[in-house]
Amino acid sequence: MKLLDILKAKENFSPTEQVIIDYVMEHYQEVASLSARDLAEKTYTSSAAVVRLSQKIGLKGYAEFKIKFTSEAMRVSSPAGFYENSITNKDSILSILDKVARIEIEAIQETKNEINVGQIIKTIHLIDQAEHIDFYAMDNNLRIAKIACYCFLHAGKLSTVNSAVNAQYVQALASPRSHVAFIISRTGENNKLIEIAEILKTRKVKIILVTAVKPSSLTKLCDETLWVSSEREFNELGTMVFLSAAKYMFDVLFSVLFAKHYESTLSRNEFFEKIFRV
Template sequence: MKILTQLTDMNNFTPNEKSIASYILTHKELMLHLNIQELAKATYTSHSAINRLTHKLGLSGFKEFSIKLAREFQQDAQNISNIDPNYPFALGESSLQVAKDIAELMKETIEKNFAFMDEASLTEAAHLLDQAKRIFIYALGDSQIRAKSFQNKLIKINKYVVITTE
């Protein structure tokens, strides 16, 4: 899971850790230039409090935190799209251009969702699906098309799947 998402969720954070997380989220652009001493001073906390927070995020320490945060910023900067998902094509565009823009939008969506995945959660989800006797999928509208596709795949491996909106 992304560091910024974990910081925003603040799951099981102490008041000190919430204070540090809030500072990081409101001063993102400064974070790459701060060392642990400067962050501790800015948040009125200690080095150990910052290290406890980084460990809670699944990292070995502040150095790994800084590196991962820089990577997230770089990924976010590279993933800025010129295609508006609400209006992916304009009047007068060729059919080929419309197809290209929609394909690009789909690729970006998949890549952004993939960035949020972590192996432990994916493994746990697969294990839960494997152990389930019945699987219920809730979907409406366009997501129902994806649900039907997922249902079809699970049926092929002998899983009982119900789309509950049907």
């Protein structure tokens, strides 16, 4: 059930909780910039009440509430009316065209809104300092790893991704501390990737996680975590949304590297295009 549906139902909430709900529903555009303390002050309640409300509806805390609420509120001109993004057996090809475009655009916008510029700067610094970039991913996420690896090569960073799981283990076991590792995991709970991260930690390799869930088992093992949008049901293309948002994140990183090393990157790719021009 969607968060806005739960809030609009007005069931089983205390008077204090209802005051908080009424405020965020009416001032939904402000929520992304409000801390728990800010919201408490505006509703004449308390930070503890804000956190309790978040937990009462099944979330870990206000930070998760803010992400989910903002994500859903962005889909509508006001929370009173939804764009229905779920794919159903009643959809026509035209409605599917609209829904898929809207879902992917929203995922990228949600990801953009959550990006911490300081964290991007730290990540770019790690990439710049690394002798080699290694990618670790399973199943569908290998598609993103391969695209990112190819882009980083064009940016002048030696990069590797192995499709076979056993090769990824060997890659981790052989990685020196001069390497940087990217782990791509939607849930942050993939057991094989957790084992790989533990190996990398013993090798003193810096790890950057791209994920849709925070916190998770992998976030505890990684040096930097880049959050991307994905928390949707299967009929809202949850898995595909993660791929779109993760690709956007890697496109941002590549573009920052391109801008930072503009002349050398441009020269390298102009030479590449001359060789492979048809």
